Every structure is written in structure tokens, then in C-alpha cells.
Amino acid sequence: MNPITPYRVRIRFAKLEGLRFIGHLDLQRLFERALNRTGLPLRYRQGFSPKIRLNLASALPLGFVSSAEVLDFWLNCPVELEEIKKSLQESLPKDIQIIDIEEIDNKRPSLQASLRSSVYRITIPISYAQEELIRGFNGLISKETIPFIRRKKTVDIKPMIESYQIEITPEASVLTLQMSSTAENNGRPDELLSFIKVDPADVIIERIQLIFEE
Amino acid sequence: MTIIDKKVLDKILYHVEKPGRYVGGEHNMVLKDWDSCSTRVALAFPDLYDLGQANLGLAILYEIINDRPHILAERVFSPWHDMEDAMRSQKIPLFALESKRPVIDFDILGITLPYESIYTNVLNLLDLAGMPLHASERDESYPLVIAGGQACFNPEPMTDFIDAFVIGDGEDVIFEIIDAYQLWKKQNLDKLSLLLALAKIAGVYVPSLYDVTYFVDGTIKSVDPKNESVPKQVHKRIAPQLPPPIKRQIVPNIQIVHDRIAVEIMRGCTRGCRFCHAGIVNRPVRQRKVADVLEAIDSGVKATGYEELSLLSLSSSDHTEILDMSKAVYDQNKGRRLSVSLPSLRIESFSVDLMDELKDLKPGGGFTIAPEAATDRMRAIINKPLDDKILFETVETIFNHGWLNLKMYYMIGLPDERMEDLEAILETAQKVLQIGRRLRGNRVRVHVSIGTFIPKPHTPFQWATSEDPLSIQEKINFLRDGMHQAKIKLSYNRPDSTLLEAWLSRGDRRLGKVIEKAWQLGAKFDAWDEGFIKEYWYAAFQECGVDPHFYTNRERELDETFPWDHISTGVFKDFLLEDYQMSLRGETRQDCRDGCYACGILDCFAQVRPSNEDVYWGCP
Numbered sequence: 001m002n003p004i005t006p007y008r009v010r011i012r013f014a015k016l017e018g019l020r021f022i023g024h025l026d027l028q029r030l031f032e033r034a035l036n037r038t039g040l041p042l043r044y045r046q047g048f049s050p051k052i053r054l055n056l057a058s059a060l061p062l063g064f065v066s067s068a069e070v071l072d073f074w075l076n077c078p079v080e081l082e083e084i085k086k087s088l089q090e091s092l093p094k095d096i097q098i099i100d101i102e103e104i105d106n107k108r109p110s111l112q113a114s115l116r117s118s119v120y121r122i123t124i125p126i127s128y129a130q131e132e133l134i135r136g137f138n139g140l141i142s143k144e145t146i147p148f149i150r151r152k153k154t155v156d157i158k159p160m161i162e163s164y165q166i167e168i169t170p171e172a173s174v175l176t177l178q179m180s181s182t183a184e185n186n187g188r189p190d191e192l193l194s195f196i197k198v199d200p201a202d203v204i205i206e207r208i209q210l211i212f213e214e
Numbered sequence: 215m216t217i218i219d220k221k222v223l224d225k226i227l228y229h230v231e232k233p234g235r236y237v238g239g240e241h242n243m244v245l246k247d248w249d250s251c252s253t254r255v256a257l258a259f260p261d262l263y264d265l266g267q268a269n270l271g272l273a274i275l276y277e278i279i280n281d282r283p284h285i286l287a288e289r290v291f292s293p294w295h296d297m298e299d300a301m302r303s304q305k306i307p308l309f310a311l312e313s314k315r316p317v318i319d320f321d322i323l324g325i326t327l328p329y330e331s332i333y334t335n336v337l338n339l340l341d342l343a344g345m346p347l348h349a350s351e352r353d354e355s356y357p358l359v360i361a362g363g364q365a366c367f368n369p370e371p372m373t374d375f376i377d378a379f380v381i382g383d384g385e386d387v388i389f390e391i392i393d394a395y396q397l398w399k400k401q402n403l404d405k406l407s408l409l410l411a412l413a414k415i416a417g418v419y420v421p422s423l424y425d426v427t428y429f430v431d432g433t434i435k436s437v438d439p440k441n442e443s444v445p446k447q448v449h450k451r452i453a454p455q456l457p458p459p460i461k462r463q464i465v466p467n468i469q470i471v472h473d474r475i476a477v478e479i480m481r482g483c484t485r486g487c488r489f490c491h492a493g494i495v496n497r498p499v500r501q502r503k504v505a506d507v508l509e510a511i512d513s514g515v516k517a518t519g520y521e522e523l524s525l526l527s528l529s530s531s532d533h534t535e536i537l538d539m540s541k542a543v544y545d546q547n548k549g550r551r552l553s554v555s556l557p558s559l560r561i562e563s564f565s566v567d568l569m570d571e572l573k574d575l576k577p578g579g580g581f582t583i584a585p586e587a588a589t590d591r592m593r594a595i596i597n598k599p600l601d602d603k604i605l606f607e608t609v610e611t612i613f614n615h616g617w618l619n620l621k622m623y624y625m626i627g628l629p630d631e632r633m634e635d636l637e638a639i640l641e642t643a644q645k646v647l648q649i650g651r652r653l654r655g656n657r658v659r660v661h662v663s664i665g666t667f668i669p670k671p672h673t674p675f676q677w678a679t680s681e682d683p684l685s686i687q688e689k690i691n692f693l694r695d696g697m698h699q700a701k702i703k704l705s706y707n708r709p710d711s712t713l714l715e716a717w718l719s720r721g722d723r724r725l726g727k728v729i730e731k732a733w734q735l736g737a738k739f740d741a742w743d744e745g746f747i748k749e750y751w752y753a754a755f756q757e758c759g760v761d762p763h764f765y766t767n768r769e770r771e772l773d774e775t776f777p778w779d780h781i782s783t784g785v786f787k788d789f790l791l792e793d794y795q796m797s798l799r800g801e802t803r804q805d806c807r808d809g810c811y812a813c814g815i816l817d818c819f820a821q822v823r824p825s826n827e828d829v830y831w832g833c834p
Contacts, residue, residue, distance in 0.1 A: 020224075021233035022467045033241070033465055033519030049578065050551065063228050091519070093241055093467075201228035 006043045006053075006074040008104040009084060014067045015060060018095035024059035030093070031056075035073060037091040040084060043074035057111035057210055058118065058181055061188060063200065066207040068119075072104060072111055111212075115181050117162055119209035120189040122175040128198055130173050134166055136196035137175065148191050160187035181210070218306055218314045226300040234468035235263040236297060238289070238311030241465040242517065244276070245312045246286040253392050253399075255279055256310050256320040256357070258290040260327075260335035261741065263311075266291050267464065268472035270526070271363060272326055275388055277460050285392060288312040288320075292335050292739075293342070301342065308342040317343035322395060323357040324388075325376070327365040330718035331711065331741040333372060336361075337733040340375065347730065349377045349422060354405045358395060366419075367450070367495050368671040368778040371718055373421035374726035378412045381419055381781055382450030382495075383481075385457045390415045413444045417451030419781065420444070426723055426777075432764055434722065434775040449782045454822040455829045456481055456500050459510035465518045474522035475514040479507055479539070483528040484807040484832045487586070487598045488797055489625065491670040492528055494790075495783045497815045499532070499807070499832025504539045508546050515552060522577070524555045531560035531568070532807075534830065540571035553577040561585060561600055566611045580619030580661070581612045587625065588638035594800045596628060597674075597793075602642070609646050613653040620646065620660050626689050627667040627681040627712075629797070636689055640696040647702055662697060664690065664706040668716045671778045672785065674793035680716045680766040683709035710748040714740060716766045717751075722777035725765075728754045784818035807832045 015027070022030065032052045035042055044050040057070040075084075085101045092098070108114075124133060140146065141164065146157040162178040179187025190200040227233040248254065257275055259266025266272070272289070279287035288310035293301060301308070307316040317323055323343070325336055337347055340359070346352050349359065361372065362380035369379040380387050391412060398408045413420040423444045427435040439446055459477055466473065482499035483492070502510075511523060525543075530536060543554055554575045559565035561583050569576050585600055587593045593600055612620060624639050643662050650658030666686055669678040686709040697704040718725070731754035739745030755762045772791060779787065789812065796803060803811065810816065816823070816833055823831060 018237070018239045019467070021227055021237050023234070026234060026468050029469070030467055032521075036519035036521065037241075037516065039516075044551065062233070091241075093239060095239060199225075201225040 004076055006076065006106060007078045008072060008074050008106050008108075009081070009101065010070060010072050010104045011085070011088070011101045012099045013069050013071065014097040014099060015065055015069055016095040016097065017065055019093065020063055020065050023062045024056070027060075028054070028056060030096075031071060031073075034088065034091045034093075034096075038084075038087040040079060040087065041076040043076050055111050057115050057212075060207060061190065061205075063190075064120075064205045064207060067099070068207050068209050070111055070210055078103075112183070114212045115210060116213050117178050117211040118181040118187070118207055119176065119178045119211070121206045121208050122177065122189055122193070123204045123206070124173040124175065124198055125202060126170075126172060127202070128173065130168050133173050133196060133198075134168070137164075137166060140192070140195050146192070146195065150191075157187065157191055160185050161192075176208075178211075216315075218309045218316065220314070222304055222306065223314070226297070226304055226306070230296045230300060231294065232264075232468060235291070236293065236311070237467075238314075240467050241519075242462040243312060243464055244280040244286075244462075246280065248286070248313055248315070251284050251286040253285045253322065253396055254320045255285065255287045255322045255324055255392070256290050256317050257287050258317075258323060258325045258339060260292050260325060260332050260339045261739070262294060263291040263466075264468070264470045266326075267466050267470045268476070269326060269328065270460075270476050270478065271328070271384065273460055273463060273476075274457065275324065275384060276464075277462065278385060278457070279388065279392075282389075288315075290317055290323075290339070292339055295739075298338075298342065307344045308339060318345060318357065320357045321399075322392070323359045325359065325361045327361050327363040327372070329741065330365050330371075330715050331746070332365075333718055333729050334733040334737045334740055336372065336375060337730060338738050347375055349373075349375060352377070352405075354408070358408065360391065364492065364495065365719070367491075367781055367783060368719060368721070369419060369421060369781065370723050370777040371721035371725040371729060373723050374730070377409065377420070377422075379419040379421070380451070381417050381448055382783075383453040384451075385453045387415060387417045387451050391418065410441070410443060416449065419448040421723075424780070432761075433771075434777055434779075436775065437777075437780045447780050447782050449818060450495070450784060452498070452784075452819060452822065453481075453500070454819070454824050455826075456502050459502075459506070459514070461513055462517050463514060465520065472524070473520075474524055475511070475518055475520045476524050476526055477507055477510045477514065478502065478526045479530065480527035480533050482832060484532065484805050485529060485598070486793070486803055486806060488596050488674040488793060489586075489628070489667055489670070491673055494672050494785055496528065497784060497813065498819065499830075501527075501533050501535075501830045501832070503828065503830075504535050504542055507539055508542055511543065511546065511552075515547075515550065521551050522553050522555075524557065527558060529560065530556050530558045531562070531565055532805075532832075536568060537571065540568045544572050544575055547575055548573075557582065559583070561605055561608050563608055563611045566608065566615050570615060580621050580659075581617040582621040582623070583608070583612075584623035585642070586623060587628065587635065588642045589635050591800065592628060592631065592635045594802050595630060595797050596625075597797065597802050599802050605642070606645065606649060609649050610653065613650045613658065618650075618654055618657050618659065620650065620658075621663060622646065622660070623663050623665065625665045625667050626693075627686050629667075629675065629678045631681075636692055640693060640700070643697065643702050644700045647700065659703065661703040661705070662693075664693060664704065666707055666709065666712040668712060668719060670719055671776065672783050672790070674790045674797060676776060676790065677770050677772060677774075677794050679769060680713065682767060683713050686712070708743065708746070711740070711743070711746045713762075713766065714746065714748070714751060717762055720765045720777070724758075724760055727758045728760050731757055782818070784813075784815045786812075786814035789813045807834060810834050 043053045054073040165176045167174040361376045366379045394411045480501040482496040647660045669675045735750040737750040
């Protein structure tokens with residue numbers, strides 16, 4: 001057992017384009033190594049082969065970028081937050097940018113447990129006709145159910161869509177979607193794209209907000 | 215050409231498996247300014263990133279080239295089938311991970327050839343880069359194509375495709391090549407002038423400057439330089455003293471094989487096992503001092519954040535300071551969460567003591583030993599003597615000291631192998647399992663891994679023949695059934711893929727067209743179990759009118775000129791022959807660090823042997 005009260009630190013960070021093809025488990029390993037390089041007094045999990053104690057709020061699908069990811073990690077003693085931010089940022093690849101950092105009460109629930117929803121911004125190039133996109137999307141959203149086959153199981157995406165907005169600019173069509181992000185109902189915006197005949201490889205999907213339960 | 219269009223690339227990356235292989239951007243990657251560098255080198259490993267990124271040779275070259283101003287090195291790997299299809303259909307040429315520039319924009323393409331079953335991938339790599347396969351069809355507008363690595367000690371099968379080979383350690387030669395290249399570029403001369411300049415560098419072999427003639431029976435009559443400025447024989451280069459360990463090892467963003475810090479503690483081996491290619495071609499033994507190893511570990515951990523480390527050599531037990539090293543490594547790292555593996559240990563209780571010195575730093579999992587043969591007769595033939603009593607004592611110690619999994623390496627298809635040799639492998643493994651069960655109960659697992667002997671160039675067994683794959687398969691079946699009954703896990707290579715490795719490692723220049731044909735038919739990723747398709751190769755041999763058996767199953771005369779005889783490892787052919795004849799008589803030769811048998815190394819490298827007492831060579 002570790003007698004010292006751990007110091008819980010939360011960062012919000014952006015995952016930029018250069019790392020969009022690095023998946024969730026790889027990102028976790030990337031943070032373990034980056035934290036290791038800082039020389040900070042890291043807290044480890046208990047167990048046979050202990051790992052650094054860290055916690056990512058939500059897996060960001062491969063290919064997505066984000067300006068709103070959240071990570072908790074624990075230290076064995078308090079360290080000046082600005083100092084942590086500086087040394088961790090120096091040790092991270094440039095495509096991870098720390099936005100802010102704060103201390104979190106140990107009693108607060110885990111990130112995964114309190115995550116409710118995510119907001120995504122999907123930027124669709126104008127090579128996709130804009131009126132057709134609007135028509136297609138409105139048609140889709142007015143349906144009772146949107147069945148989608150996920151790993152051989154049919155799920156209904158409709159109830160996962162919490163709110164949406166379409167914005168048309170001369171440069172692109174921008175679809176903003178709030179979807180549920182819980183273990184039971186994890187909405188994937190790229191799954192909607194096939195219904196409006198958009199290849200997810202043609203668009204940029206950015207997670208712009210994570211919404212937690214207060 | 216310019217940088218690959220990012221939009222087009224991202225679009226195909228979205229749909230391929232493990233796109234992280236193709237994007238670079240890792241910690242410690244070096245991206246230099248293209249325009250401020252006068253010479254740009256693309257370092258290629260012709261297989262997947264997942265395999266190639268761990269290659270220590272390439273990592274060393276990458277770092278030492280990028281450490282110098284005005285030159286740069288970037289990395290290139292083979293794309294997997296899905297990515298290759300997408301690249302071909304989108305007309306994306308092969309590119310380097312750092313700048314995403316096409317390979318064809320570089321000045322020099324350096325390809326590593328660590329093993330022979332990678333050859334078709336080299337052709338595929340050149341083709342994806344948009345370059346003619348044949349060196350003779352590439353004029354000065356194309357990058358200079360050089361190759362290095364362990365397979366280059368017999369470069370002949372690849373001579374159609376490669377402009378120049380580096381024989382031996384590449385750390386010094388690479389800069390001599392770059393210097394020659396820069397001088398040539400300034401003079402604005404033709405490609406032949408560059409090749410002639412390269413041929414003057416010690417350790418560089420330019421195959422197009424040699425003629426090969428054959429006897430009617432197909433064996434080689436002679437290999438002669440076309441020009442008097444070209445050496446008759448090319449001697450390998452060595453780094454007289456091990457270069458400093460890598461300071462900034464790249465930390466991959468995706469999981470790869472050997473995903474850990476690698477610290478080379480010794481190069482070369484004095485044991486003289488007669489089947490071992492690495493043991494001959496990497497002579498002499500050069501070892502790293504304990505203090506330097508410790509420094510490398512410390513800086514490696516800080517620079518990478520890895521929690522795993524491997525101390526590399528061909529025979530760790532033979533490092534003269536290995537016990538002190540183990541103790542010091544423990545003391546240095548006991549406060550850290552670092553797992554340290556120390557592979558390639560001799561079969562003796564001392565090896566277990568060494569591992570014990572690492573205490574809680576040693577990785578969980580198994581202990582590995584490599585007896586290679588199970589009878590005293592065969593051990594004498596291959597010159598790897600081992601007393602069964604010591605083997606079983608060691609095994610007891612291993613189990614008593616906490617290990618539950620034991621892996622044992624054996625070799626089959628060795629010269630003059632008999633049924634009793636195979637039965638002995640089975641019996642030994644059974645006895646080892648019994649010992650384990652007696653000491654630690656049913657949790658003990660024994661895993662036997664069988665390699666098939668290949669009479670490799672430059673070894674005392676280069677005169678031996680390869681056994682027919684059908685009879686190898688029968689031997690494997692015998693062991694498989696026996697081990698299965700005894701509840702011992704057995705792993706082995708497919709006899710056909712061993713045969714391919716044998717053809718390619720013993721090949722001559724006539725094999726170039728066979729390799730090309732096999733590639734045209736579809737052969738690539740031959741090193742992968744699921745990639746290797748033997749039919750392509752049989753068809754290629756047939757279409758080219760080349761007899762594959764000539765390279766593997768033929769009895770060889772003792773005075774035959776081998777395709778690789780003009781490449782010198784520093785070891786005399788006479789020495790190898792004497793050793794082969796000792797083998798035929800069942801005689802062993804002891805480790806040469808206590809008494810020199812004049813293999814040739816000291817004659818060849820007398821000039822470069824450091825007089826500095828701090829630098830340890832294994833030669834007496």
C-alpha cells in the first residue's frame with residue numbers, strides 16, 4: 001500500500017492532425033512514456049506489474065482530431081501546476097497541446113464514470129453539394145430510428161443524437177453534433193455519415209467538447 | 215517531385231489497417247530542413263515499420279547522419295498489402311516518414327538487408343519508389359542505391375539491383391560514401407565515375423565492376439575486377455571500438471516488436487559454433503565498458519520514457535565484466551520501474567546467478583537456453599560442447615530460482631544427423647519437464663523451438679549440404695508427435711521457407727533473374743509465414759532455367775570457389791576448411807579468447823586494433 005495521499009492532476013489537451021491516426025491504446029502508452037520522461041513523482045497502480053496511474057476520459061476514434069480531450073494522472077506529492085504543465089508539454093509530441101491544467105479532489109468520480117456527452121464538429125468539403133447534404137441530413141434526423149450494424153449487432157443511433165446544427169459557409173458545410181458518450185450509448189458521428197453518402201475519409205471530425213455530469 | 219499531397223495521403227490512411235505505420239511524428243524523430251542539407255539519405259528497411267523500426271543498425275546510422283550538419287537521414291519502410299494497393303491506385307510513390315517526400319528525391323537510398331527472405335521486398339520497394347529495378351538502368355538522375363547488413367556478406371544474388379554494398383560495420387563507411395558522393399556531385403560526372411570512386415573505399419563492393427566466369431558444371435571459375443583500380447577482394451570494415459550507444463532512440467507511437475531500449479554491450483563472439491554466421495562475420499569481439507553501459511541506460515531511460523530495456527550481444531555470458539555489470543545495473547535502477555532483459559546466456563548455473571543479480575528488474579516470463587544439439591557426438595560436430603550433467607543442473611537452478619517457463623532452442627538438419635540425435639532432443643526435453651514438475655509442480659511449461667540448419671556462407675559448414683525439405687518435414691513430424699504426447703510446446707519453421715533462405719543465402723549472380731521473376735509472379739513478404747508462397751519460387755526457377763538444387767543439395771568439392779569468396783570477413787577460407795575437417799572428425803575447438811587459432815582477424819585488422827587498454831578486444 002502507498003501511504004501518501006496522491007495528488008490528482010487533470011489536463012485538457014488537443015490532439016492535432018499529426019496524431020490523428022494514433023489510436024486510443026497507443027495514445028495511452030504515449031502518455032505513459034511522456035510522463036516517464038518528465039521525471040515527475042508519478043503514482044503507480046498497485047499490482048503484479050504496476051503501470052503509471054492515468055485515466056483518459058474517452059477513447060477518441062482513429063482519424064478524429066480533438067480540442068477537448070481530458071486526462072487525469074496522479075503524483076505522489078503536490079507539484080506546482082505550471083511546472084507540471086511545462087515539463088509535460090516539453091516531453092509530448094507537438095501534436096498534443098496542453099490547454100489547461102488543474103488539481104482535482106481525489107474524491108471526485110472517475111472521468112469515465114462522469115462523462116455524459118461529446119460535441120463533434122464535422123467539416124464537409126464543398127465537393128459535397130450543400131443543399132443535398134441538408135436535405136439528406138434532415139431526412140435522416142426525422143426518422144423514428146436509425147439502425148446501424150456495429151460488430152454484427154444492430155444498434156439504433158437515433159437516441160444517441162442529443163442535438164445538432166448545420167452551418168453552411170462558402171468554404172464548407174459544418175455539422176455540429178452532440179452525442180451521448182456513455183459506456184452503454186457511445187455515439188459515433190462517423191457512423192451517421194454513411195447515411196448521407198459522405199466518405200468519412202473526406203471530412204475532418206473534431207471533438208470540440210466533453211460534457212461531464214456535475 | 216514535391217511532398218506527397220497530405221489530403222490524398224490522409225484519405226487513404228483513413229481506410230488502411232494500422233495507419234500509424236505510415237505517419238512518423240514519433241518522439242525523437244529528426245526532421246531537418248530539406249533545403250539547407252546538401253546530401254539527403256533515405257534509410258530503408260524493406261519490411262513493415264512494426265518490424266523494421268527496432269533495427270539497431272538503422273537507428274545508429276539515422277542518429278550519426280543526422281548529428282552532422284548539412285546532411286539528413288529519413289526513414290522508409292515497406293507498406294503492407296492494403297497500403298500498397300492504395301498507393302498504387304492513387305499513384306503515390308514510396309515516401310519517407312519524416313518529410314513525406316518521395317524516395318526518388320533523395321540522393322542516396324540505403325537499404326538494410328538483415329536477412330535473405332527480404333529480397334523480393336527490396337524489388338518491390340524500388341518499384342514503389344518509381345525506380346528501375348536494375349542498377350544498370352538507373353543513371354545519375356536516380357538516387358544511388360547502397361545496401362548493408364548481415365546478408366551482404368554474400369551480396370551476389372542482389373547484384374543486379376544494388377549499386378554498391380557496404381561489407382561489415384557501417385558507422386565509418388557511411389561518411390566516406392557521403393563524402394565521395396558530394397565530391398562527385400560537384401564535379402558533375404557520370405555514374406561510372408561515382409562507382410569507381412566508391413570502389414576505392416575500403417569495405418565497399420561495387421558489383422558491376424566485376425566479371426564472373428563459370429565452369430561447365432556451373433560452379434564459379436573466377437570473379438575478376440574489370441579495372442585495375444578495383445580490389446580483387448573486398449575486406450569488411452569494422453568499428454575498432456564500439457561507437458557510443460544511441461542517445462535519442464525513436465519512441466514509436468504504435469506498438470512494434472522489441473518495443474524497448476536496446477543497449478549493445480558487445481559485438482562479435484569467440485565461441486566458434488560451426489553453424490553460426492553471426493559468430494564469424496562479426497569478429498572480433500569488442501565489448502563495452504560497464505560505465506558506458508550504465509550511462510547508456512540512464513540516458514536511454516530519460517530520452518525515451520521506456521520501462522523495458524534489453525542488453526544485446528551474441529553471448530552475454532562472455533562479456534568479461536558481466537557480473538559487475540549485472541550488479542551495477544541493478545544498483546542503478548532499483549528505484550526505477552525498469553525491466554531489464556539479458557538474453558543469450560550460456561548454459562551454466564552462473565547464468566542464473568547473473569539473472570538473480572538483476573533481482574526485481576528481470577522481466578517476468580521465461581528463461582531461454584540454446585543447447586542446439588542433444589548428443590555429445592552432434593555437439594562435437596557443431597562445436598558447441600555441453601555436458602548433460604551441467605545442462606540438467608542449470609535447469610534445476612532455473613526452476614529453483616523461480617522461473618516456471620523454460621524455452622530451449624535446438625537445430626535439426628545438421629551435418630551427419632542421425633535418428634538418435636532427434637530422439638535425444640525429445641528425451642532431453644522430457645527430462646527437463648520432469649525436473650520442472652518435480653521442483654515446481656504442474657505450472658511448469660517447457661517450450662522447444664526448432665531451427666533448421668542452413669549451411670551459411672563464411673562458416674565452417676559452408677561446404678555442407680542442406681537437407682531435403684521432405685526429410686526435414688519427417689523429422690519435424692517425429693518431434694511434433696513426441697512433444698505433443700509429452701505436453702511440450704514445439705515451434706518450428708516451415709521447411710520450404712528454410713529452403714528459400716538457403717537458396718538465397720548461397721546464391722550467385724544467376725539468382726538475380728530468379729528473384730526478379732519470383733517478384734513479378736507476386737512474391738513479397740517472404741519472411742512472413744502467410745506471405746511466403748513457394749510456388750512463385752519454383753515457377754521462377756523453372757522459367758529462368760536455373761536449377762534450385764544446385765544451390766542447396768549438391769555435394770561440394772573442397773576446392774570450389776564460392777560466389778562470396780571475393781568478400782572477406784577477415785577470416786581465412788583455409789581456417790574455415792580446417793575447422794570443417796575437424797568437424798568431420800568429430801573434433802572440437804575451444805573458445806579462441808584464451809588461445810588464438812589464427813583465424814585471420816588479427817592479420818586483417820592489425821592496423822586498426824586500438825592500443826588503448828580501455829578498449830577490450832576478445833582476441834588474446
